[in-house]
Amino acid sequence: MTKRIGVYPGTFxxxxxxxxxxxxxxxxxxxxxxxxxxxxxxxxxxxxxxxxLAAVQREIAGIDSEIHVVAFDSLLMDFAEREGARVIVRGLRAVADFEYEYQMAGMNQQINPRVETVFLMADVALQPIASRLVKEIALFGGPIGKFVPPAVEREVVARVASLGQKGSG
Incomplete structure (x- = not known):
């Protein structure tokens, strides 16, 4: 039986x-x-x-599924093909995300029609969270604990401190 393989890409x-x-x-x-x-x-x-890579690997450790974390620096469709994936998983937070993701899915479909894109709506409580905003809040000394796992919060605060920024407390 062929395994169903999906790819969830991002900068994380x-x-x-x-x-x-x-x-x-x-x-x-x-x-x-x-x-x-x-x-x-x-x-x-x-x-x-x-x-x-290390942060994502650490955070997925408790999930009871077959999950692999790998770096890639290529077109997403080339990466999906290399991994044997037939599904791209994408998260949607808001209507603005949908426009961008819809356009990307269409372009990706043109590049590789063998790979489908599946959109998952973010949990309502998590919809406003964006990495870009987490970094911005942290750089201005705001609390980020509601948006990231505890170990990630410590890493972001430490990085902000090392940059000589305000950091969160």
Whole structure:
């Protein structure tokens, strides 16, 4: 029997409770979920790719599913093909996300029609969470504990402190 393989791509800079929700739910839809950690050239990462891989790996440790965390630096459809995936899992928070994701799904379908995109709505309580906003709040000394796992909170606070910013307390 062929395994159903899905890919959940993202920068995970940092990994949030929203990401973790999509990972848990996405893992139920496939036999193996591959979390693809990438660097978006239009974003300035707070953490290195190695740090982000380690954080995601640590956070998924308690999930009872076949989940693999790997780095990639290529077109998403090439990565999906390399991993043997037939499903791309994407999380949606709001209507604004949908427009962007819909356009990307259409482009990806043109590149590789063998791979389908599945959208999961974020849990209502987690919908406002975005890595970009978590970093911004942390840089201004605000609390981020409601948005990220505890170990990630400590890492973000430490990174902000090392940058000479206010940090959260």
């Amino acid at each position: 800079d940092p990994v949030t409770l929203g990401h973790m929700d999509i990972i848990r739910r996405g893992a139920k839809l496939v036999d193996r979920l591959v979390i693809g950690v990438t660097t978006n050239p239009s974003k300035s990462p707070m953490f290195t790719i190695e740090e982000r």
